[in-house]
Amino acid sequence: MTVRHRPKVRRWREETSQGEAWCYTVRCSCEAEFDEHYTKRLAENDKAKHLIEVAPPHSERCRDPRKHRCQSWDRCPVCADQLTLPGFESLEVAG
Ligand SMILES: [Zn+2]
Ligand SMILES: [Zn+2]
Numbered sequence: 001m002t003v004r005h006r007p008k009v010r011r012w013r014e015e016t017s018q019g020e021a022w023c024y025t026v027r028c029s030c031e032a033e034f035d036e037h038y039t040k041r042l043a044e045n046d047k048a049k050h051l052i053e054v055a056p057p058h059s060e061r062c063r064d065p066r067k068h069r070c071q072s073w074d075r076c077p078v079c080a081d082q083l084t085l086p087g088f089e090s091l092e093v094a095g
Helices: 040-054 077-081
Strands: 008-016 019-027
Touching: 008 040, 019 040
Parallel strands: none
Antiparallel strands: 008 019
């Protein structure tokens, strides 16, 4: 099964010893765990790192994300299968 990653930075107010502060963290559709940060930049860093970690090999990434309704870090079945030898399609049955 293909896991889609759609990480988003979330923020909320939190009471700290310095008073109220914004907290930021990343939530992804894959339910990976992310650290909490006090700056958005660090959360954005986590998000970028996550996308690098989860990205498939270049040959399996989408080369036409808009047409295939993928994100550039998704494994695109359409594009990946272009490199698959005939006869291997049966291995791709979703389940
Ligand atoms: Zn993810
Ligand atoms: Zn594609």
